[in-house]
Amino acid sequence: DAGVTQSPTHLIKTRGQQVTLRCSPKSGHDTVSWYQQALGQGPQFIFQYYEEEERQRGNFPDRFSGHQFPNYSSELNVNALLLGDSALYLCASSLAAGAANEQFFGPGTRLTVL
Amino acid sequence: GIQVEQSPPDLILQEGANSTLRCNFSDSVNNLQWFHQNPWGQLINLFYIPSGTKQNGRLSATTVATERYSLLYISSSQTTDSGVYFCAVAAPRGYNFNKFYFGSGTKLNVKP
Numbered sequence: 354d355a356g357v358t359q360s361p362t363h364l365i366k367t368r369g370q371q372v373t374l375r376c377s378p379k380s381g382h383d384t385v386s387w388y389q390q391a392l393g394q395g396p397q398f399i400f401q402y403y404e405e406e407e408r409q410r411g412n413f414p415d416r417f418s419g420h421q422f423p424n425y426s427s428e429l430n431v432n433a434l435l436l437g438d439s440a441l442y443l444c445a446s447s448l449a450a451g452a453a454n455e456q457f458f459g460p461g462t463r464l465t466v467l
Numbered sequence: 468g469i470q471v472e473q474s475p476p477d478l479i480l481q482e483g484a485n486s487t488l489r490c491n492f493s494d495s496v497n498n499l500q501w502f503h504q505n506p507w508g509q510l511i512n513l514f515y516i517p518s519g520t521k522q523n524g525r526l527s528a529t530t531v532a533t534e535r536y537s538l539l540y541i542s543s544s545q546t547t548d549s550g551v552y553f554c555a556v557a558a559p560r561g562y563n564f565n566k567f568y569f570g571s572g573t574k575l576n577v578k579p
Contacts, residue, residue: 386567390508395471395553395569409565441508445567452557452567453497458510 355380357446357459365465366434374429374462378446385427386456387419388443396443402427403450431464439466469494473554473570480544480577488539488573490554497559498567499530501539504551513539513552544577551575 358377366372378385384403388396398411402421421427425446431438441463445456470493480486492499501513514521514528516537521528525544530537541548551572557565 388567388569395555395571396510398566398568401565411566443508443510451565453559455498455512455515456500456555456567457512458502461508463508 357444357457359442359444359459359462361462362460363463363465365467367467368434368436370434371430371432372434372464374431374442374444374464375426376429376444376446376459377426378444379457382446382448382457383425384447384450385421385425386445386447386452387427387429388445389413390441390443390461392440399429401450401452408450434466436466439464468566469496469556469558469568471554471556471568471570473552473573475573476571478573478575480575482544482546482577482579484544484577485540485542486544486575488541488552488554488575490537490539490556490570492535492537492554492556492568494535494558496532496556498555498557499537500555501528501537502553502555503548504553504572506550510553541575544575546577546579549575549577 386401387399390396400410405421441461444459447454472491502510518532527540555569
């Protein structure tokens with residue numbers, strides 16, 4: 354049973370650049386959520402995608418955008434990178450929209466902005 | 468959003484000792500999960516426990532939804548239990564609907 358996968362594992366960018374992170378959900382899941390985890394803190398909810406639409410959004414600027422494909426995989430895009438965007442980005446998948454069902458997380462992408 | 472408070476923030480144990488981690492939350496929830504984050508950042512599912520009690524080997528968890536808290540018990544701790552333990556919750560209604568909120572974690576260090 355394939356779990357949640359993310360790519361790349363690490364990424365180094367400079368301020369002002371744009372980045373795309375990718376996530377494939379656990380087999381059988383149709384909902385993908387993205388989280389940002391700064392060093393020493395708990396993950397913070399960015400947004401959730403279900404049926405190729407953004408269903409819920411956390412307190413993040415419009416520089417953060419996403420997409421979900423027909424095969425349920427998802428991308429997170431961040432434009433105009435800031436130093437403060439350096440973090441571990443986690444993807445979670447679940448069955449059906451919302452957060453009531455058990456969430457499963459991928460290994461994360463560690464983004465460093467120089 | 469929902470406030471999630473975990474205690475203690477840091478815990479140092481000798482191998483073989485038992486411990487209790489606590490998670491308090493500020494609103495009714497329809498999802499509560501406990502995770503163990505390993506040194507590489509992977510969040511490992513421990514329990515999905517919006518209410519009731521569950522056990523898995525040396526670990527067990529209890530959620531008392533009416534009193535808005537959950538407890539994670541670790542018995543006979545091992546060095547491999549070291550890491551950060553997170554509690555996360557989701558609310559069934561209102562502005563918090565569909566969002567998953569994490570506490571700030573308990574950092575556990577088990578010494579041999």
